[in-house]
Amino acid sequence: MIVASSKPLDEIKNMLKGYKNILIAACGTCVTVCLSGGEKEANELKALLELSDEEKNITVITPKRQCDMEFLEDFESEIEKADIVLSLACGAGVQFMAEHFRENTLYPGLIPSLWALMKTKVTGLKCVRAVGTVLWKKQAVYVL
């Protein structure tokens, strides 16, 4: 499972500057469990962005996994319609979305930091290895 944290909000706000129809794509698996990119966080981000700029038209989608075409097919029309997509998935999700739907107007909204294993049901996570900031640039995800 991948553990990530949210990018600073002002950075996200700057990324979205100038776009009106925004799609926030949450991801329903790893980043949901680590409380950074699930439907709940996406809705919170939507409320926050709408509060700061009333003119923005924001929609939220939550495919079970963004790294799997099976779950993305249902949302194809929403993804096509939006001016810009803010993906709250890990590097794999961002890469997959970009390859299949759009190259330029897709931004990652998270910083994946760890790969983690569920150690037991009660104690939670055991951290394994760190990754880093995801930058999307022309069909390649660089991990710093």
Place this chain on the structure above:
Amino acid sequence: MEIALIGNNDKNKYLKPVLTENGFDVFLFPETEKINHIRSRENGFLIYTPDEKISKDYIIFTEKPVFNHEYKREVNKSWGKVYDITDNSIKEKDSKGLPVVFLLDIDGETDTEGTMIALKNAISIAKKLKKVYFISKTVRTGISGMEEMYLEARKSGVKFLKYTKADIDYDIDKQQFKLKVEDMFGSIGIETVALSIAGAGSMQDITAKILDDMKSKTRDNLDKYYLAGYKTSVNGIYILDGLTEEEDIKNLNKIIADIKKDRQDYYINIDEGKCAFCYNCVRVCPHAALEPDYENSCMKPVKYKCNECGSCFSVCPANAITWKEDNKTAIEGKGLFIFACENSGAVLINELIDFTKKADIGISEISCGCRIRPQDILNALKNYEKVAVITCMDGACRHIDGTEKIEKTIKRAKDRMEMLGLNKDNIYHIKASWAMPVYIKESIMSVMEDGENT
């Protein structure tokens, strides 16, 4: 639904028709001394007498029980006598230079929960540079964290007194209490306007008498410090101790509403498709009302266990938990939106409805502070200038840590707003009790008038 009305007095005459009208089978039980004990079963109670066991779904006491059973403590504890004789606004603002007194009137060993709550309140008042006395028969240090609390209390200036015998007197004109506290070495007298008594020990009768005096002599201004209670800490057991028929009927209607709500098997729905099977809800549920369903890889609720506290809802990362019923929005306005916890703030809906209509306030009744998320606060701010959340006082949440959770929620909402450069000073948190309508009203007024955080 079968309900037992226990008590030998005239109240049965006017209570029975109301209950029958609402579809209850009423069982009158006037001989309270015959009851040996009461046991709870899956969805109701068993009343044991020397001759038989009687099975009933709900119990209402109209008289203080004299029997010795396992619920005695809970029922007696809630028996109408308000612990905080004077409300906290007096303690904090207008104590006339006299000390604030906490008196733990418990024979034998002090109960942990009560001591913790009293200590927490004593510390918070002492920190506001007030003189605070903490008087008890024994000093309880049984559980971890307790000794640190005593230490913190001493550091903040709380004075501790141990007593063997105490006596209270109330001067109704001056609205002042006179305490005479004795131990084996001597006695001292303390005067105060702000007195909290917890427990039901040897001074129970004197306290009851004083409260009755206060109630009868200041009937017009009663709500200031007294509301007759109806809830006990056991779901399904209620008490009715109003002075008048009107007061009792009002509380009975609240009980009926509570029972009708209580009949639900579950309050939540879990979306199998969304559930990430992360176990967060199982870990936090204070009522053990969720269990894993390994076949479908999702959690499922357990029948009749849910208490509608919202702990699971607040931690579910996948938004898989939804409520069967939405929050009840009572009134709509524009200036201020209030999320009121039903245990502390629901009094607003019932008592202050006229005031709120005039003052342009929107209210949503929530079951507990856990039930709202940062996004709810942010969404409310889109339509309203200010948002306030009313929850129980520290340590008083009848579920678990609802007040602490809402503090975190508000902090998260404020932090996120600050990151985006939005004004975060328009979110307020009011801690109150259902027995403090005047305090709640004053707090709301101050929220509406200024930008100062309550």
